[in-house]
Amino acid sequence: MGEDSGIVGFREQQGACWQLRLVGKVEMARMGATWETSPVGSRKALTLMALLGAHGDQRVTLTEIVDALWQGAPPKEPAANVATLVSRLRARFGLETIIGRRTGYRLGGTVQVDLHEAAVLVTKAERALRSAQPAHCLLVAEQAIKLLVPGQVLTEYPASPWAMDARALQDKLLRRARHVAVESALRTGAPRLARALADTTSAAHQALRAC
Template sequence: MEIRVLGGLAARLGAVDLPLGTPKQQLVFALLVARANRLVTVHDLVDELWPDAPPRSAIANVRTYAANLRRSLGSGADDEARIVREPGGYRLLIDEKLIDLHRLNVRSRRARELMREGRSAQAVPVLVEVVGAAAPLLAGLALGPALTAQREAVSQERQAALELLTEAYLDLGRPESAVSLLRDHVSHQPLRERAQCLLMRALIQTGDAGGALAVYRATREALSDQLGVPPSAEMERLRVAATRARRRIPESAREVETIRSGAHKRNWLPRTVMDFVGREEMVDRLSPFHPA
């Protein structure tokens, strides 16, 4: 048994897709999957299916959808996943490893642990898999409030994984990979300062200080226009770093001291007078030792 909620909704037993019914019935199954092994009340299901104005038959319809799903899962002759009826609602009993979203969340947590331990090289392949596998939750379904919030949480998790992957690339001295990963991401997230700061860092490391300053200006304008707030202290620090890099101002006091005490010293005194050339007779006459 495998249940997919990333992208479209599907329940597969071997090579066979189990029938999940109408869109409303699929929403019942989706909420049960999202809250696997927890009780989902009938009222929760009604609110998800009809958030505005539930019909009088809402509770009866929910019970019909749940009964159909129980038969569909039972027809697979597989006891790995089953829906049980309990007082007040329903529960999907399942090993969560069979759900693609659960497996993705496990990999995300593992990647964070590796980054906290300073093991960026080991985190990269895990994060690449997470970013590549993440897809909109339950694509194609008109979700109610609970599943809409879940979809947004999945989207935020993918963004966080992408930014963590960028950080790993920067740790490993691969700023070009970070830039290519972030370009499209930040264009859709003009107010996400963490992503903008990471892009500025990557551009500075690639030697494109002008590009980093352009990112700063665009973000500052977006923050001012849409939120009425200034850039963060980190972004201001990166602006200073990009400005110094662009003007080739040394970053450390040691470099400053080297310039001050080294071969870059200038002598502003007038040059010494050069010897006369081709005026031997005149020099002899001017000499105090010239015979009268």
């Protein structure tokens, strides 16, 4: 799948009005100049948003959702329970927040996910570097790093396989962002900046792996 491996089907979003933060504490916030969070609701509603966010715009099956929400002890009517959660989230954040029916769901285009936005930025930075645009590459790579380093992805779900996959993606993206940021700084004649970026991202990377 090339440089976008691990970001299956994710598209750069236009017109997103919500950002879902997976790096650090899971939060939903309106897009804008300030970070104003909005309560998601119950723990299960938050877990559902986190699960869908971890999958980007991939459809998540009902079975996967039920496993994540109830961990082997589902209610009598799991499809109805999930549908109720989806309805509440749509009422809170908009009908296009979650797309799908009872067999499976995915995030809609009105929600931007920080982890996958970082993936888009890293890919852009790599392309800029290959196109001999190191200054632009540096700017974009730094934006990606800013999204990736506030904390570990989905810390509230330490043992969940889907969360572990998302943390592996964060690890991979941070390494790629570090490489292009340092290389672009060197090409722009800024060795001190390159060294500072290398030190900062290495420290962040080690901290994340130690979590």
